[in-house]
Amino acid sequence: MTSTWSNPRHRPSGTGSPSALLILATAALLVSACSGSKGNPTTPAPSPSVGQSTSLPRAGAPNVEKPLDTAAAEADPCSVVKSDQVQAFGGGPMDRSRVEHLSSGKVCTWVFANGLGTVSAGMNTGERDGLSHLYALNAQGSGLTTFKPSEPIDGYPSVVFANGGERSYACNLAVxxxxxxxxxxxxxxxxxxxxxxxxxxxxxxxxxxxxxHLRAAQ
Structure with a gap:
């Protein structure tokens, strides 16, 4: 599989360009395309119920003991984290935020003013194995060039991952x-x-x- 991370168009810039969004889009494609699934390229998969699949987790992935209801976040990803919260940890004033429709679902991109970069996030509804898919790719030794289980995010497991083109000033994190x-x-x-x-x-x-935010809304 050709790396989706090495394309020069996906390199981040300091000018508020949508490069981080493009990386997020290719990240979503990575975790679906490498499994051989063939999803609709324009329509996100419908949100499942909060109940867990009995076949998951697998491939050594940790169990999510308290699954979250993500329907509201899937519908409006920018509502999950407020712009003033992003500004507080983002390193500079906010310029704008926008919602983008990707094959993996809706994504929010927060753009900082003065060329201070971007951060993008969304529920990856295009991959129905959750973190188990990343763990399976790592176990198979294919599809990932970076796989680092990291500290839980408020009790929820997370992984830093990439498929080539790693750079010290960019991070892809799945929770x-x-x-x-x-x-x-x-x-x-x-x-x-x-x-x-x-x-x-x-x-x-x-x-x-x-x-x-998601826990408080349960």
Whole structure:
């Protein structure tokens, strides 16, 4: 499978470009295409119930003990984390936020002013194995060039992952909010952003706000 992370069009810039969104889109394609699934390229899969699949987790993935209801987040991804919260940890003032419709579902991209980068996130409804899919790819030794289980996000398991083209100033983080669903975050802090040297820390902060919001809404 050709790496979807090495395309120069997907390199982050410090000008508020949608490059992080493109990386998120290819991340979503990675975790579906590498499994051989053939989803509709324009219509996200419908949201399942909060109940867990009896066949998951698998491939050594951790169990999500308290699955979250994500219907509201799937419908309006920008409502999960407020812009002022993103600004608080993002390293600079917010310019704007926007919702994009991807094959994996709706995604929110928060753009910082003054070329300080972007952070994008959304529920990956296009992959119904959740974190188990990333664990399976890692176990198979194919499809991933980075696979690092990281600290739980408010009790929910997470993995840093990539498929080539890794850069020190970009991080792709998947949080297992249910056994069959992950919340995928791409942080690309721009030059001058204090998070530039720790994009995964930036992604984890957004993930923490998102999980707290979802838990409070249960």
């Amino acid at each position: 297992g909010v249910r056994n069959d669903l992950m919340y995928t975050i791409v942080a690309t802090p721009g030059t001058g952003n204090p998070n530039r040297s720790d994009p995964c820390g930036m992604a984890a902060k957004l993930g923490r706000y998102a999980v707290q």
